[in-house]
């Protein structure tokens with residue numbers, strides 16, 4: 001309560017050129033009033049959170065799945081529902097769920113019905129497959145090898161039932177990433193672009209477009225050298241060294257690495273960011289060379305569903321995907337899922353043990 005009063009007296013911070021505006025001004029008034037003073041919360045049904053404050057105030061939050069890329073029609077539709085059945089306050093989660101807050105339990109049922117009637121599912125809480133997170137894809141970024149949001153939409157259509165129910169052993173976070181090097185995250189199951197051939201260089205453009213020393217410096221395995229080609233300054237790649245990471249393509253687009261045939265999708269499992277129950281884990285490669293096959297990516301969906309339903313059947317309560325694999329062991333994981341195991345799955349790099357701080361657990 002004291003914090004809420006302090007907030008009311010405090011002025012909003014001055015807008016700055018970059019960064020998002022202060023979120024407090026958009027919050028539901030009950031949330032501002034009880035900020036920092038919540039007594040407990042529970043989930044009366046999948047997709048609904050219920051928070052109770054020390055003051056006795058209660059608030060219900062309805063979580064709605066969206067198709068990720070929203071146009072004016074969808075935004076108007078969703079806002080009309082929120083104005084009619086909610087209380088005019090919404091927020092987006094980091095996984096692009098829409099959350100609508102209401103101060104009365106009686107409003108929850110009609111709100112859910114209105115979203116369902118408009119084709120929007122309510123769920124994504126607790127032990128569900130929550131909304132799949134994706135990187136920006138063709139919509140915003142200049143280097144993607146696939147449309148990460150398209151992979152997400154087609155997969156969420158396949159996993160609809162797992163979004164609206166809470167029937168997994170623990171929550172499942174699925175992520176996608178449309179290049180191999182930048183903004184993808186760790187996930188219980190991750191779908192990441194995988195280039196399989198070195199970049200093709202357009203030597204006529206390199207001198208005009210690229211700063212050659214910075215491109216040379218970008219390569220993690222020192223495979224790029226300056227070269228003169230057809231009398232013009234350019235670059236060359238030692239293809240025996242190149243690991244096809246794609247790091248040279250963003251600073252030098254004439255080093256084109258995206259390829260309709262050779263840019264594939266790979267699936268990784270067992271990553272998690274949270275410190276709950278076990279320390280954070282890096283995901284591991286389990287399937288590679290899957291076709292990058294828009295608009296529905298059926299081969300990727302088949303492998304993801306195989307892993308997900310094996311986990312659902314075999315894991316113990318509260319085991320995340322990575323915990324489950326640690327318990328049964330990788331050989332058993334490949335046996336149960338039926339995925340082929342090859343020598344390329346063996347990760348024998350040990351540098352991270354000394355150099356990366358992978359956990360917030362206290363160690364001595």
Ligand code: SF4
Nearest residue numbers: 136141144178179182
């Ligand atoms: S993952 Fe790579 S390609 Fe995709 S949005 Fe991020 S930087 Fe761009």
Ligand code: SF4
Nearest residue numbers: 219242243245246248
């Ligand atoms: S793709 Fe990666 S490894 Fe290959 S040349 Fe470019 S930066 Fe180097």
